[in-house]
Amino acid sequence: MASPGNQRPRTDTPGTGEAVVLVAAASAAACLVALILALLLGGAGYPQITPGLPDPGTLTRWGLPVAKTTVDVSAALTVGLLVLAVFLIPLERTALGGQAQGYVRAASWAALVWAASAGAALVFQLSDILGRPVTEILGNEITSYASSVPQGIGWTLALLIALGVALTGRTVVSASGTALLTGLALVGMLPPALTGHASSAGNHEMAVVGLSAHVLSVSLWVGGLAALLFHALRGTGEHVPVAVRRFSTLALWAWIGVALSGLASAASRLSAAAELFTTAYGQVMLAKVAAFLALGALGWVHRTRTVPRIAEEPGRRLFLRFAAVEVALMAAAMGLAAALSRTAPPPDLTQATDAFRNLTGFALPPPMGVRTLLTLWRPDLFFILVVAVLGGLYLAAVVRLRRRGDTWPWGRTVAWLAGLLALGAVLFTGVGTYSYVLFSVHMVQHMVLSMLVPILLVLGAPATLALRALRPARRRGDRGPREWLTVFLHSGYSRLVTHPGFATPMFVLSVYALYFTPLFGTLMQDHLGHMYMNVHFLLSGFLFYWIIIGVDPAPRKVPFLLRIVLLLLAMGFHAFFGVAIMMQSAPLGMEYYGQFDVPWLESLADDQYAGGGVAWAIGEVPTMLVLIALVVQWSRDEERAERRRERHSRRGGSEDADLDAYNAYLASLDRRAREQEQRQQR
Template sequence: MAPPGTHETSSSPSKDRQPNGADTALIIAVAAVASCLIALLIALVAGGSVTAQVIPGLPDPGALTRWGLPLSKITMDLSAALTVGLLILAVFLLPATKGMLGGKAQGYVRAASWSALIWAVAAAATLVFQLSDLLGLPPGEVLGNELTSYAGSVPQGIGLMFVILLATAVALFGRTVLTSTGAFALVAVSLAGLVPPALTGHSSSAGAHELAVTGLAVHVLAVAVWVGGITAVTFHGLRSDAEHVPTAVTRFSRMALWAYIGVAIGGLASAISRLYSLSELFTTAYGLMILTKVGLFAVLGAIGWWHRRATVPRIAENGGRALFSRLAGVEIAIMAAVMGLSVALSRTAPPPPRESEVDPVFALLGFPMPPPISLDTLLTLWRPDLFFVLVVVVLGGLYAAGVVRLRRRGDDWPWTRSLAWAAGLLTIVVALLSGLGTYAMVLFSMHMIQHMVLSMLTPILLVLGAPVTLALRALKPAERRGDRGPREWLNAFLNSRYSKVITHPAVATSIFVISPYALYFTPLFPQLMSDHLGHLFMNVHFLLAGFLFYWIVVGVDPAPRKVPYLLRFVLLLLTMGMHAFFGISIMMQSEPLAMDYYGQFDVPWSDGQVDDQYMGGGIAWAVGEIPTLLVTMAMMVQWARDEERTERRRERHSKRDGSDDADMDAYNAYLQRLNERAKEQG
């Protein structure tokens, strides 16, 4: 952070501004490309992916594919990171004016559209080379029906098609965006475009799905933000007409720290999921590449630490621009080498799995068949689902930080809200990370308990924690008037058209009520259960649909519209009735549900799918009573307090006007006369 009392400069020349900023930028770019290609070449040769002996009689895609595939992938990765970095610079690092991008920010969005076009072309080339490598045919022979089929039916091909579509969308819409909101949407689309290749590569076949898939996705996203951000900020600082350089550098310094942590967590999870023993780090080409990446990562961490300690404060004082550009140039070159090494790592075969991991049940679930269910196994068979571990840690940490900030400035925060939030996060841990989450993968009854907790108990507790109110009170307004910081972005989202539509009682209730029927009584349920990403999406949907519904029914946070309490009671009774009918419908099924999934493995200690399904329907029918009671009690308390506040406002209004409410007083006097008359007659 910039020290107190410092100020930023705009376009006025600084004492250390380099007159040959364009030459310096060119040198950094050439050095980065060279280091990337050298690291890629060395790693490809060391890993054996381009030097493998061609066996006569076996399909061979040829030298063009062996070299073209890694080159197209590294081009795709570099252009994607640059696209993300330019958009982040425009949206979050440079100040805006009342929701409109500045002139320089608009220029960076236009530049991002060009890099996104290169990203899309490189992804298309990767698609062709990937199919060529898979079929063992030259690239020219896979064009046509083979390519169309691969892009529409194979996960790797589908993932690259999504990349092409999303990158093309950024390239097209980036030419016309002028507002911060529009550019923010481009950031979201570009980040989404990074994920599909990560989810359909080595991670999709790793044994520990919960670590591999999420770990690699987090790793890729964090690398793009880090590499793309430092590149964009550095080249912005080298411009002779650069504005708000101290602001951009200081803001990115905070962002880079979180990106560094994300890279570390994602990389560690990916390595653990692919290596089955510590010795494989030193005895396999795959492990040695990981060690090399760890060493370079440590060097980058040291450079980042020096940035935060020395160059960032000096830039805020307008005295360290030259030092920052030199140090950042070295950092960018090392980052480019790491990215080249990562592409080579994706082309290197990981160590083969042990015999226990070849078991079909392990391949499907990511863990062996659990023993018979008991209290001991429920408490000990934990699943390291990295996604929800991060969700719990991040949400808990942000909430605690907000409460601490309020306390430090002397503001109160009800302990009951903190308790509700902590309890909500605890239910996520129990439902998804404990033995309950393990058995939910093989028993429908345990899955239904998980579903009920995530959709009907956890959201209530989280909503009662009032996270939006806490955020609005704890977050500081943007330093520059008209700019957008976290608080302004949150307000913009709450007041957006999307929020008004999604929080409409009819929309939120429909999503909450229809979702279980659309999931369990269609082929969608076994399809989602058979894939880790599908199962992840299902659990996230349970949480979000429940949170949205209970936010408008019992929420204490500010919302786009205020729903009358009588309507809230009607919605609650309607949804609880529909959920009870849902449970009864499952109990009445004569055939087991989702046999495409549950029929893939045999649970030797289970009573059978039909009996377990009947139990699951009974759980869905009975569990709804507890949330209904909690929500009813909360709404009664809220309604009473709302009436009290309304009465106090009426009294203050009457006193301020110097008159009483004549109609109300006359009515009260009438009731008093009736009461006295009844006493006389009695």
């Protein structure tokens, strides 16, 4: 037993437990009232029942939205508690503190509720689809639905991931492990969104990506604030000001994400702005918008009034009052969201239905020409966000360096922006539209995404820029964005994916596995599959060219001669890949292309032959450019190495000049960042 002098004093203040219970009860009541009112307003609570038609019953009509609301709330609490433990509370070197570990254990209990409610939602969803009461559903029907129907598979995956988070949360103690657990929890929220009603909306891609971004943003915002409020109400006062400041930044980004994703979801479900006022779906959506604007106003009050004075006792009391109201309003908004998912959106009677529209969500374009390639723009929300975030963060980092008095090569900035411009050119213009129609245009898109865009992005040196622009954590042993980036760059995962034995086969052989198997036709049939292919082209190309001509610090240094060999080997395989496509006697991907007719296309075989020619010819120019860049880098590296050897030989220094130079470089970055931080504090 510890002596009295060593015992940790109890810091919980009287009434803390009552305050937590009161806030939780008020939030639950607000959520339930909003859910009931929205179900009644939207007509889902008491729909008109036609005699003789299947009816799932009152239990399913009300149980399904309640189960979905419980899923949303418990999943958000799980994510919020994990974010609080690993990102908002300062760390103690690589391990979580005792208080943070307690929050991870609490997250495991929330994940258990999440899993149970996901199982209930699965059963209620099946009852709703079959039009039979829950008591009449058999076990084999549940098994078949959970393993063969997309919606059932989505709920099953959510249940399994939630169980995994609940079990793993009982044992994880490291910061990196908790960060991975947070990522797993965020992934677990996506399957129901990706396989739900949004996948059948008019604009499939916009609806699904918008709903997924909405779910993630709301979870980080709502769950983070609820966990932070619980942390502040405990009365310990430990790191509350730091946690509030960090969450303020996170909440701002989450608010922007909710706004953009909400607009995308509304655009994909409503064909006219008037439907916001004339339909039940639009009216429930307006109620959500009102709650969102009120939450934004409260958030602005936090940023301007409570965050600057949070360390003071009046400021802390003000934060608690505003945060309690904000959490209750968020709970009401989540109830509205669950009711909205049970409200039928207005039908779009302006668009005709055909096989191509059912597959892609947009009409078949006219014959391809220069004008249509330049004018038939198609918004891709996922990659719009990617381009906006990557471009904005890069330019913000360059501006920070300039203001600090440091320089950054303009050529790297031009290369990065040119890569993002090329990315948008093949995804947002008519090239992106016709890639769904013509195999040849799809191959142009593939080659640009895997062999041109990655080269430009790699030459932009994003990791080096981030390490120079990000400030180190204020507290030694804690992890800010710069420390997390450093941990990732030196992790075992980074060492694996940047190994030439992994990156090269992934870049070369994956295209054979994609196009010469039924996988290509399967992925083309779904907007998520198409998005997955584009992401794979980008990442595999980025990893390959990073080890070939990358200027960022890498886990290992690949000899230049080996780089040249790998480049020539990869380009040889790509050239053979194009020839192999040209020699195919039957069209590829008929699982997709065989479902619709293109009146102005003469032959699928001829178009595929043209696509093979694109794959064979387009790789020559990037190969020559990369080879020239390699020779130049090799020559400069030899000159630098010779100068270092001469300096060390004159001074009798260390034999490992490369290691010393790299360590000195990292030390100078850290020293300059800390000096800048000290100047700002003064």
